[in-house]
Amino acid sequence: MDAVDPYDLRPWYGQYGAHIPTDLPTPAHASLAAMASAAAQRHAAQTAFTTVMPNGMYGSLSYAKVDALSDDFARYLRQVLRLQAGDRVAIQMPNCLSYPVVLLGTLKAGCVAVNINPLYTASEMVHQFNDSGAKAVVIVDLFADKMAQALPQTAVKHVVLTRVPEFFPPVVGGIVHAVMKYWNRLVPAHDMQATTLPQALQQGRAGGGDAAQWWRPLRHADLALLQYTGGTTGVAKGAMLTHGNLLWNVAQMRAMCGSHIDEGKEVVLTALPLYHIFAFTVNFLCMFDAGARNILVPSPRPVQNLQRAIENYRITWLTGVNTLYNGLLSEEWFTAFPPKHIKAAGGGGAAMHHAVVERFEQVTGAPLVEGYGLTESSPVVCFQPLNGQRTRDSIGIPAPMTEVRLVDDAGAPVPLGQPGELVVRGPQLMQGYWQRPEATAEVLRDGWLYTGDVAVMDERGTFRIVDRKKDMILVSGFNVYPNEIEDALTRLDGVLEAAVIGVPDTKSGEAVRAYVVRRDPALTADAVLAHCRTLLTGYKIPARVEFRDELPKTPVGKILRRELRGEVMTDMKNKG
Amino acid sequence: MLSETETRLLGVMMMVIMLGMGASLTFKDFAIALRKPVGVAIGLVCQYGLMPLLAFLLAKALALPPAYAVGLILMGCMPGGTTSNIFAYFSKGTLSLSILMTVCSTLVAIVMVPLTLAFYSQGIEGQWQVPRENVIQVLFVLLVPTVIGMGLRRWNANVGAVVEMLGGLLGVFVIVFLVGSWVPRNYQLLLDTGFPVYAASIGLGLAGFVLGYALSRTLRQDPRRSRTIALETGIQNGPLAVLIVLLSFTGTQQQEVLLIPILYSLFIVMSSSAVTVWFRRITAREEVARDAAKIGSMARA
Numbered sequence: 001m002d003a004v005d006p007y008d009l010r011p012w013y014g015q016y017g018a019h020i021p022t023d024l025p026t027p028a029h030a031s032l033a034a035m036a037s038a039a040a041q042r043h044a045a046q047t048a049f050t051t052v053m054p055n056g057m058y059g060s061l062s063y064a065k066v067d068a069l070s071d072d073f074a075r076y077l078r079q080v081l082r083l084q085a086g087d088r089v090a091i092q093m094p095n096c097l098s099y100p101v102v103l104l105g106t107l108k109a110g111c112v113a114v115n116i117n118p119l120y121t122a123s124e125m126v127h128q129f130n131d132s133g134a135k136a137v138v139i140v141d142l143f144a145d146k147m148a149q150a151l152p153q154t155a156v157k158h159v160v161l162t163r164v165p166e167f168f169p170p171v172v173g174g175i176v177h178a179v180m181k182y183w184n185r186l187v188p189a190h191d192m193q194a195t196t197l198p199q200a201l202q203q204g205r206a207g208g209g210d211a212a213q214w215w216r217p218l219r220h221a222d223l224a225l226l227q228y229t230g231g232t233t234g235v236a237k238g239a240m241l242t243h244g245n246l247l248w249n250v251a252q253m254r255a256m257c258g259s260h261i262d263e264g265k266e267v268v269l270t271a272l273p274l275y276h277i278f279a280f281t282v283n284f285l286c287m288f289d290a291g292a293r294n295i296l297v298p299s300p301r302p303v304q305n306l307q308r309a310i311e312n313y314r315i316t317w318l319t320g321v322n323t324l325y326n327g328l329l330s331e332e333w334f335t336a337f338p339p340k341h342i343k344a345a346g347g348g349g350a351a352m353h354h355a356v357v358e359r360f361e362q363v364t365g366a367p368l369v370e371g372y373g374l375t376e377s378s379p380v381v382c383f384q385p386l387n388g389q390r391t392r393d394s395i396g397i398p399a400p401m402t403e404v405r406l407v408d409d410a411g412a413p414v415p416l417g418q419p420g421e422l423v424v425r426g427p428q429l430m431q432g433y434w435q436r437p438e439a440t441a442e443v444l445r446d447g448w449l450y451t452g453d454v455a456v457m458d459e460r461g462t463f464r465i466v467d468r469k470k471d472m473i474l475v476s477g478f479n480v481y482p483n484e485i486e487d488a489l490t491r492l493d494g495v496l497e498a499a500v501i502g503v504p505d506t507k508s509g510e511a512v513r514a515y516v517v518r519r520d521p522a523l524t525a526d527a528v529l530a531h532c533r534t535l536l537t538g539y540k541i542p543a544r545v546e547f548r549d550e551l552p553k554t555p556v557g558k559i560l561r562r563e564l565r566g567e568v569m570t571d572m573k574n575k576g
Numbered sequence: 577m578l579s580e581t582e583t584r585l586l587g588v589m590m591m592v593i594m595l596g597m598g599a600s601l602t603f604k605d606f607a608i609a610l611r612k613p614v615g616v617a618i619g620l621v622c623q624y625g626l627m628p629l630l631a632f633l634l635a636k637a638l639a640l641p642p643a644y645a646v647g648l649i650l651m652g653c654m655p656g657g658t659t660s661n662i663f664a665y666f667s668k669g670t671l672s673l674s675i676l677m678t679v680c681s682t683l684v685a686i687v688m689v690p691l692t693l694a695f696y697s698q699g700i701e702g703q704w705q706v707p708r709e710n711v712i713q714v715l716f717v718l719l720v721p722t723v724i725g726m727g728l729r730r731w732n733a734n735v736g737a738v739v740e741m742l743g744g745l746l747g748v749f750v751i752v753f754l755v756g757s758w759v760p761r762n763y764q765l766l767l768d769t770g771f772p773v774y775a776a777s778i779g780l781g782l783a784g785f786v787l788g789y790a791l792s793r794t795l796r797q798d799p800r801r802s803r804t805i806a807l808e809t810g811i812q813n814g815p816l817a818v819l820i821v822l823l824s825f826t827g828t829q830q831q832e833v834l835l836i837p838i839l840y841s842l843f844i845v846m847s848s849s850a851v852t853v854w855f856r857r858i859t860a861r862e863e864v865a866r867d868a869a870k871i872g873s874m875a876r877a
Contacts, residue, residue: 056734056737175737175741337604
């Protein structure tokens with residue numbers, strides 16, 4: 001790289017000001033287990049986790065209790081199941097009190113945790129169990145039937161079942177479980193050989209022994225997590241995140257938040273699933289380290305499910321994605337009595353809409369800062385700074401110790417203000433994809449992670465995502481970014497949501513196609529096109545507008561353009 | 577007739593039921609409801625406008641003797657029954673609206689019940705009138721557990737939610753208990769009772785369903801909310817009426833006045849169950865139609 005490289009100058013340092021340090025010391029704890037153990041000692045008597053059901057019923061665990069129970073689980077893994085350091089343990093459950101116990105127990109045992117989306121189908125489960133080589137699985141009883149179906153096709157030896165109201169007071173837990181099982185019929189019957197989590201903990205406790213013997217040898221370079229990602233390219237790949245990667249990202253995140261996180265005093269609302277890397281690192285790891293109380297909501301859909309959690313607890317922090325904030329802002333109970341103690345809210349996962357951010361800040365009076373990250377980077381790369389001037393519609397500035405630059409197809413930095421692929425280097429980058437050297441070599445080159453996202457940087461060092469490189473549409477040689485078209489579409493009042501993809505076209509190579517969810521049922525395709533013509537140049541105007549009742553989305557609410565593309569492709573193939 | 581012990585037991589059970597009802601709502605829910613009072617207002621109009629008038633007209637049309645007329649009018653003037661919330665849940669109705677209507681009608685009962693009762697029973701002979709003090713006293717006594725229930729909810733969400741559930745279950749149990757203990761002892765009376773009394777007991781609830789639905793549709797509530805309001809309007813607090821009668825009358829007079837509230841409680845469980853099954857089907861069909869619309873749009877793609 002030559003001397004005029006605008007990214008080497010790190011113009012974002014100007015925005016760090018006095019609030020964010022440019023250099024961070026290497027994280028003091030040798031492992032996440034050591035970090036968790038130290039946090040549990042500092043905050044022993046404080047409540048660490050509270051799970052809140054939609055009707056307000058709840059159960060809690062203190063820091064000391066989480067510490068003791070996760071020690072028991074580590075003993076169970078090592079002494080009862082005879083797992084070895086580095087063995088994989090799959091964890092598949094919605095947000096509930098079992099999650100921190102099992103996750104920390106797995107790490108304390110020196111094992112590697114594999115987060116799995118509980119909504120996966122049996123065949124997706126088979127792929128991840130086999131790919132990761134998981135020896136044990138801890139799964140919520142709601143999906144025991146899928147587990148029983150998947151089990152014979154895997155090498156999984158041990159299944160532990162847990163319940164959503166695990167560790168609730170007995171009467172309350174019994175009611176919640178009975179309602180789920182007999183009323184809502186959510187708990188399927190199965191004839192699988194499985195241990196319940198309380199039995200496993202009991203067996204672990206009976207074995208005795210100091211759990212620290214297994215986690216004390218752990219170092220930064222040891223693997224902590226296989227976090228599956230890359231559904232976008234078809235087969236899910238496991239990003240290898242080490243204890244060091246995650247400890248660094250915790251340190252980077254806490255440096256970015258500075259005094260906005262008050263040790264031992266925060267109450268964070270976790271509505272996003274902990275099996276997703278964003279909530280895992282930001283809500284779970286950072287906030288546990290900070291001695292916060294974590295309010296876990298098993299299912300944020302419908303968004304009404306959050307009402308009792310927000311009413312009954314003094315929430316100071318929350319994280320979410322655009323759809324979640326949008327949902328909250330359409331609830332009267334939220335806008336009429338917004339939580340009073342919110343210090344800040346974080347958004348990520350997918351681009352936040354301008355109108356949603358503005359409305360949220362107006363309603364709560366707290367900043368909603370947007371960030372950017374990937375599973376491959378533990379995940380945080382950039383965040384809007386909490387102090388100083390924020391640039392709307394941006395992903396903010398790189399976290400400390402993180403280098404970001406924008407490059408062209410040849411890997412050379414693009415000039416300031418020009419769009420280029422965002423590449424990252426920093427201590428939070430994964431070691432690679434589990435057992436996939438080719439896939440790893442594609443994204444990790446010379447220590448840089450090629451994100452596949454196209455961004456621009458301004459002179460202050462603020463980054464703005466233009467679009468996914470893969471989603472870019474090439475219309476007669478012109479680059480069209482779907483985000484820009486979607487943004488134009490959603491500015492029309494009658495449009496609730498929109499997705500834009502490119503479809504093969506004999507004349508222009510690719511053509512722009514828009515999928516629109518109407519707010520106003522009377523809206524016509526002609527009206528949509530007329531509106532587009534007022535905002536966009538000719539080649540960006542959709543060749544076709546299609547109306548839908550809803551758009552395909554991921555569990556965290558990202559619109560799945562690839563599914564729409566898939567539909568078009570199958571359709572074209574069928575037509576020959 | 578119901579014994580002294582049974583009356584006391586009923587009183588205690590009513591308190592638990594009201595405790596549970598109070599625990600089903602938070603103070604914030606109220607504040608939110610009062611910001612947009614249309615839903616609650618429609619509910620109150622149905623509860624204290626429609627139902628007492630309906631009871632009065634039924635009593636006139638069927639030319640009921642004073643004892644039965646007063647029982648029917650008392651039934652019509654009652655606030656919403658807590659069992660309506662269970663039926664709203666089963667029928668896939670708007671549960672929050674149902675709970676809110678029940679609680680609101682119960683809280684204003686202390687003013688509205690004596691007023692409507694006095695108004696519609698003007699023409700009834702003095703000895704058959706329900707003493708106003710008794711009504712106020714019972715309602716006041718029940719208001720206390722309602723407010724305590726709300727306090728419990730605020731103090732501890734777990735205790736509140738458990739109490740709420742207990743109260744709801746007890747609501748059903750009390751009606752079964754009333755019917756189960758009363759019918760065998762009075763089957764002769766049931767056989768001797770004429771058509772007008774049965775028509776009044778069954779008709780009050782059914783007409784309440786129909787008119788509640790018609791009124792809320794007229795006032796531009798969507799079909800699902802309207803079905804909820806219909807159930808809420810038709811289902812009155814039967815056990816409360818029974819308790820008031822037990823405390824206001826004695827001997828054969830008590831037995832006669834009690835007839836319609838008991839029969840109403842018996843039949844409302846049956847008619848609500850039937851209506852619930854029907855409503856549930858309609859809601860399910862609407863949901864399927866919405867899904868089909870989605871699949872249709874996908875097929876077009």
